Amino acid sequence: MSHIFPRHTKSLPPMVARGEGAYLYDTNGKAYLDGSGGAAVSCLGHGDATVIAAMKAQLDQVAFAHTGFFTSEPAERLADRLIELAPEGLDRVYVVAGGSEAMESALKLARQYHLETGAPERRNIIARRQSYHGNTLGALSTGGNIWRREPFAPLLIDVHHVSPCYAYRGMEPGETEETYGERLAAELEAKIEELGPETVMAFVAEPVVGATAGAVPAVPGYFRRVREICDRHGILLILDEVMCGMGRTGTLFACEQDGVSPDICAIAKGLGAGYAPIGAMLCSSDIYAAIENGSGFFQHGHTYLGHPTSCAGANAVLDRLVSDRLLDRVAPTGEMLRAALHERFGQHPNVGDIRGRGLFLGLELVEDRATKAPFDPSRGVAGKLKKAAFAEGLICYPMGGTIDGQRGDHVLLAPPFILTEDQVGELVDKLDAALTSVL
C-alpha cells in the first residue's frame, strides 16, 4: 500500500523513472512527450546537464544557509541577473520557493508599502475573474476561479474582481480590440471609483492567463491603459508571471510584449525549470525605498528564502535561456506549433479558438463552434482528454475552467523550448488522436 497523498485519492498515477529531453519515462518504460512541461515548468526539458552540474557543485559548497544569518553568492548573482534582464523600473529581488509564495509576498509587500508611505486605508485588492494566482489563502482569494475558491470561500479575504481581457468570449459584436480594451479599462476605473481610489492597494493580473483560461493574452493596449489608471490613482500594478514568464511567451518577461512595467512582478515555474523549487518577487526601487527608509524590515519571510542550491539551479537556467540563446527558439518554434495546430484543428467542429504567445498556446474546446457553446460540465471533456492524451503518450494540460461563472474546457500546451520539428508533429498527432477518442 502506498502512503503518498495523491491529488486524486482513487487513482495513483504511474511512477516516473527518468526524464530525457522532451520526454518523461515511467517505470514500465513508456515514453511521454512533455507537451505542457508539467504545468508550464520544464522549459529546458529533462536532464539538462548544465543545470544539474551547477546544482551539484553548489551542494558540494553549501546546500542551504538561512537568510536570517547569511546571504549567498548564488542568490546575489540571481538577483543581479534578473534585474539586468527585467523590465525597466524593477530593482530588487526577493527569492522564494514557488509561485504561491511569490504572490503572497507580492500582496503583503504592496500592503506594507502603503503602510510605510502613510496610506493605511489602502487595503482593497482588485483582480480579474478568470485568473489563478496560487493556492495559499491570500493568493487563492486573489484568483477568480470559482471552482477553486468555492470550498474555501469562508476563509478567503475580500478581493474585488473585474472582467478578464478575453477577446474570444468577452468582445461584443461591433467592438474592435481597441474599443474592447477601452471598455475593460473603463470597467476597472469604475470599480476603483466605487471602492474609493484612496482605498485601493493593488490591481493584480496575469499578462497571459494560464491555468484558468488556456493561454489568453490581453488585446493590444489593454495593459498600457491599466498601467495609466493605476498610476493616476496611486495603485500598485502586480503582474503574475509565474506561468507566462521566464521566456515562455518569447520574451523573458511576458509584459515586455505589452509595453508595460509592473511595480511588483511574480515569477516561478520556468525560473527553476523543474530542477529547483524556486520563485521570485521583483519590485521597483520606490517600493524598496519605502521599506528601507521606513521600518527597514519587510514583515514577511519563509524558511527557504534565497535557497542557495535552488538559486544555483536558476542561474544555470538563465545561462541556458539567455547565454545559450534557448530563448531565441521560443518564437519560431511557437509559430511552428501554432501553424500545425491551425492546420490540424483550424476547422475542427469542437475547437473554438487557438491562441497564445510563443510556446504558451491554448485550444478552447466547445460543443458548437458557431455559437461558442461550451460542453456540458457533466461530460468532463477536459478530464477525459487528459487521460486519453496520457494513454497516447502525451502530457498536456486540459482544464475544465470557469469562464465568467460558466464552465468551459480548454487545453494548455507549454512544451520545452528544445522541442524539435518532429516533436511538434508528434505533439499534434497525439493530441488529435486523444481528441478524436474523447469527442
Ligand code: PMP
Ligand atoms: N500564479 C500563476 C499564474 C500560476 O499559474 C500558478 C501555478 N499554476 C501560481 C501562481 C502558483 O504557483 P505554485 O503552484 O508554484 O505555488
